[in-house]
Amino acid sequence: MLSVNDVIVLYQKLRALQGVSLEVGEGDLVALIGSNGAGKTTLINTISGLIPAGGGAIMWQGTPIGGLSPDQICREGIIQVPEGRKLFSQMTVEENLEMGAYLPVARSQAEESRQMVFEIFPRLAERRCQTARTLSGGEQQMVAVARAIMARPKLLMLDEPSLGLSPIAAAEIFKTIEELNNRGITVLLVSQEVLQTLTIAKYGYVLENGKVTFSGPAKELLDDPRVKESYLGL
Amino acid sequence: MSRRCLKRSLFLIMCLSLGLTLVPYGVSNAADKPISIGGSLPLTGKFAETAKWIEKGMKFWAEEINAKSGLLGRKVVFKIYDDQSNAGKAVTFAEKAITVDKVDLLFGGYPGTAARAVMPVAEKHKFVYVSMGGHMKSFQQGYTYSFGGPPLMGEWWYEGFYQWLKSLPAYQRPKRAAVYTMNNPIGTSLMDSINRMSEDLGIELVINEKYNLPLPDATPFIVKAKQMNCDLLFSNGFFADGVMTIRAAKALNYNPKAIVQGVGSIIPAWVKELGEDGNYVFSGTVLHYKLAYPGNDKLNAYVKEKYNLPGYPLYFGFGYAWMQTLSQGVEGANSLNQTKIRDWLKSNTVQTIAGPLIFDEKGLPEPVNFCTQVIDGKVELTYPKKVRTTKPVYPKPAWK
Amino acid sequence: MNTVLVVRSLISGIMMGSVYALLGVGFSLTWGVMKVINISHATFGLLGAFIAYTLLHAWSLDPILSLALSAPLLFFLACLIYRFIIVPITKAKEVIVASMIVTFGIAIILENVMLLIWSPDPRLLTTSYTSKVLILGPLYFQYPRLAGFLMSLAGVLVIHFFLKKTYMGKAVRAAWQQPDAAQLYGVNLQRISMITFGLAISSAGAGGVAMAFLYAFEPHTHNLWLIYLFLVVIVGGVGNVLGTALAGLIIGVITGLSFAFLPYQWVNLLTFGLLMVILVFRPQGLFQSEV
Secondary structure (H helix, E strand, O other): OEEEEEEEEEEOOEEEEEEEEEEEOOOOEEEEEOOOOOOHHHHHHHHHOOOOOOEEEEEEOOEEOOOOOHHHHHHOOEEEEOOOOOOOOOOEHHHHHHHHOOOHHHHHOHHHHHHHHHHHOHHHHHHOOOEHHHOOHHHHHHHHHHHHHHOOOOEEEEEOOOOOOOHHHHHHHHHHHHHHHHOOOEEEEEEOOHHHHHHHOOEEEEEEOOEEEEEEEHHHHHHOHHHHHHHOOO | OHHHHHHHHHHHHHHHHHHHHHOOOOOOOHHHOOEEEEEEEOOOOOOHHHHHHHHHHHHHHHHHHHHOOOEOOEOEEEEEEEOOOOHHHHHHHHHHHHHOOOOOEEOOOOOOOHHHHHHHHHHHOOOOEEEOOOHHHHOOOOOOOEEEOOOOOHHHOOHHHHHHHHHOOHHHOOOEEEEEEEOOHHHHHHHHHHHHHOHHHOOEEEEEEEEOOOOOOOHHHHHHHHHOOOOEEEEEOOHHHHHHHHHHHHHOOOOOOEEEEOOHHHOOHHHHHHHHHHOOEEEEEOOOOOOOOOOHHHHHHHHHHHHOOOOOOHHHHHHHHHHHHHHHHHHHHOOOOHHHHHHHHHHOEEEEOOEEEEOOOOOOOOOOOEEEEEEOOEEEEEEOHHHOOOOOOOOOOOOO | OOHHHHHHHHHHHHHHHHHHHHHHHHHHHHHHHHOOOOOOHHHHHHHHHHHHHHHHHHHOOOHHHHHHHHHHHHHHHHHHHHHHHHHHHHOOOOHHHHHHHHHHHHHHHHHHHHHHHHOOOOEOOOOOOOOOEEEEOOEEEEHHHHHHHHHHHHHHHHHHHHHHHOHHHHHHHHHHHOHHHHHHOOOOHHHHHHHHHHHHHHHHHHHHHHHHHHOOEOOOOHHHHHHHHHHHHHHHOOOOHHHHHHHHHHHHHHHHHHHHHOOOOHHHHHHHHHHHHHHHHOOOOOOOOOO
């Protein structure tokens, strides 16, 4: 569905990504793990069109999408839940959801999506008239995911969705991600919570210093001694 | 790097121009060479509009004199710099005209402060400088080469108006004045005649307030003047604030016996833009196209033909009048010696379109000021009687 | 102190302040949303005033109705300027500084064009209702001020509801709060910015007409109006539409009260003193940023 081939990204002279390749199949839940500064967010933003690629190709359902602007990529159904949530903090929960369904296709299905969102996050239904910045961290993350659902994603990319959340809230988010995947949404999940991520993922990639160092089915990665040593502290 | 380049090129230019001035002028007979008259005008910037008329007035004078036998039998040419409405640049150009261009005469007269700034330059180089000056203060510095011929003097602005009031029977005069004055040197100078002459006529300054420009709102002025039963309103301001005051007076149906407006009502836009509401406003002037002194008809005929105007604009007249004064000084002294010109001007009468001028030791004529009133959309001379074009309308008719 | 004088000054001041608000609201938006401090904002307002003046004299078209012509024209002009002048500078490192320099240039060019077309003579917008007054008991409402006030009310409400109730308006707010996230959800930043700029300039045109009801104007007047823009926008908070409107009212109240209670000389001192105090102690403006 999405294939990233040998993508290079340059930050000034520095190579933030030095030839990364990655495949996400339809219906998959693919994990991208790695430490801080490994280039995970750079990769996600490159796919989303926020950062131009300095080389390589990004193919989406068989056509290249490199060079498209972020709003055009959004039109393709590739939706990102950005790191740090990036909510429209002075808008209400309701308005944040509306903005998720900004594009016409999503807007025409907004009512349906909204029901689905409130079904998944009943708490947001109670908070719908509150300004986003007045919510707790966990609730804000729910809004971020909910906003993405409103956009009717074909591919949902989540960047560190559990960052800064309490363990309980983090667990809830992971559960939700799994559920969304079960409903048929393809997911690319970026996280440092390696154990939880690989537990729900089907396939995993490990990114180090802008390169994919290992990849494989999630279960195999969990058992890999190098992963255990570097990322699970075992 | 560009700064260094600039410096270098400036240096080059300076060398070149110095070199040029050192090239001997040759031995050609001085009498064949035209008389050069130099200086600057604010041809661009804030005062551009007035300066363009000054320039036209000066050039009309030159055209006229060159068509005859010239000045001292020689043609005259102008060397006019554009000081961009900047007093500092005006000073530089005056210096340049005198020391670099070595002009024979200095022309003068800029609106606002530049004339005041050029006066010391003229004094330093002993050049006669005929201009409007920068109100009274500029003539109190002890300069002996500067003349107001005629000057534009805020301190004298209402001279004519008060003289006219004085000519009325006491019971007809207004008793209570509301005075609103912009807080700047021109406004302050306008206060001079009010302070000097009101008491004499038994007029009490019930309200005497200053305001800073820009004036946000004139409504409160009128509300207060109306409440205090003032029957004379002075609006000592420019066009924008003057218009606001008049409009507020109409809106609040305030009808004093007379409304006097400082310098806003002397520009053509006053009658053009205000229309009927601008009528009956009193003001003053030192120069007016309807004055009966010799020359005015000629100027009016010229602007009628060339610019299709009913009468010459004020600054056209100023440009012409200053050249009249200067040239009569030259002819009287029969020389281009500046000191001789000065001494002749100080001891003789000059005939200008603003009337005969006799200069005192400050370089000023007797206080001249004519009372004007806007009647039927035209600025008419209403006092003194000998220059009167129309009888004043008094008391002011109520707003329609 | 006399109550009638105070109330009359107050009414007059509030109506004046509301007009500043209409002129300022678009300035606030471009500054807040696009990080463009548009020095030429008031110049476009002045252009609106001159267009109204010309149409009034040519076809006796009411200045308020003339906005139906000038607003689309200004919108179109703004879009062109956005596309060809503003877009390149949004790539600069210091967008705010670059925008000030570039729009200063636009202001000068526009001023000179207006000088060529309309000459430097001062103008007044004089209509049949210019000097009419609505008298309610002891209170006086001058029609031109009332017209300016109502235009301002309408203008501010339209912009407010556009931002709060329409999809596009919400996209403008979203783009301001989180430009990246807005793009990720399909907002075309350039298009949204162009529309914002167009709207801002059109509203400036309306503000210019309202200003022209109160004040004489000539091609240089925008320099003065610009000062009022900074006043209302900084007091009200950058990007805050209702804040700008409230700031206009506050300035009106201060002006009215100081006219009533203090020597007239103090009026500008007080209003601009307020500006300084706010810049020092509450640079985000008096009101919570709301957009």
